[in-house]
Amino acid sequence: ILNVEQSPQSLHVQEGDSTNFTCSFPSSNFYALHWYRWETAKSPEALFVMTLNGDEKKKGRISATLNTKEGYSYLYIKGSQPEDSATYLCAFITTSGTYKYIFGTGTRLKVLA
Amino acid sequence: DAMVIQNPRYQVTQFGKPVTLSCSQTLNHNVMYWYQQKSSQAPKLLFHYYDKDFNNEADTPDNFQSRRPNTSFCFLDIRSPGLGDAAMYLCATSRDQRQSRYFGPGTRLTVT
Numbered sequence: 709i710l711n712v713e714q715s716p717q718s719l720h721v722q723e724g725d726s727t728n729f730t731c732s733f734p735s736s737n738f739y740a741l742h743w744y745r746w747e748t749a750k751s752p753e754a755l756f757v758m759t760l761n762g763d764e765k766k767k768g769r770i771s772a773t774l775n776t777k778e779g780y781s782y783l784y785i786k787g788s789q790p791e792d793s794a795t796y797l798c799a800f801i802t803t804s805g806t807y808k809y810i811f812g813t814g815t816r817l818k819v820l821a
Numbered sequence: 822d823a824m825v826i827q828n829p830r831y832q833v834t835q836f837g838k839p840v841t842l843s844c845s846q847t848l849n850h851n852v853m854y855w856y857q858q859k860s861s862q863a864p865k866l867l868f869h870y871y872d873k874d875f876n877n878e879a880d881t882p883d884n885f886q887s888r889r890p891n892t893s894f895c896f897l898d899i900r901s902p903g904l905g906d907a908a909m910y911l912c913a914t915s916r917d918q919r920q921s922r923y924f925g926p927g928t929r930l931t932v933t
Binding site: 739754795814 | 825861862863864868913918919921922923924925926927
């Protein structure tokens with residue numbers, strides 16, 4: 709069984725605070741890691757596609773890093789705003805046998821004004 | 822804008838009464854997926870179509886069926902919904918199975 713763990717499960721931060729959360733995945737047979745943002749009542753949207761160890765991706769105030777050797781990715785939000793409130797999902801893609809695409813349970817972020 | 826559309830957004834059905842959820846896409850993607858997501862859990866893949874080829878996950882109950890009559894549309898049929906089937910059902914598409922998913926907004930199913 710391939711487990712993709714996200715932590716924390718939920719967190720509340722004040723507007724302006726920076727925050728980060730973690731996606732942990734198996735360190736073998738890595739193909740890619742995807743991050744999604746899922747706002748309430750909207751469709752989950754892809755944020756980042758990460759494929760290489762050491763990858764760093766950035767989109768506005770949000771950035772992500774990848775460590776495939778130790779099996780984790782961090783998502784950072786700098787200067788959180790209320791509109792950043794969402795569930796952040798990661799998905800691990802493995803090449804073990806056929807391709808498997810496995811979601812984590814998500815981190816639910818609430819930014820308080 | 823190219824997108825994935827799901828109807829209805831909210832569905833209430835009675836225990837044992839068949840229900841169909843629909844999904845359409847304008848992205849012309851080869852692959853269409855149905856996911857079930859319950860509170861605080863990871864989205865769980867029920868099945869997917871690669872073009873016309875249907876792929877069922879081993880642990881998807883027989884109660885769940887799917888149809889893809891053409892590239893644009895895909896349906897999820899729940900033949901006899903139980904209380905445990907209450908969930909968010911997400912339709913998604915992608916060019917191939919390694920690529921990011923494009924999701925619809927989901928259908929929230931309530932079983933009474």
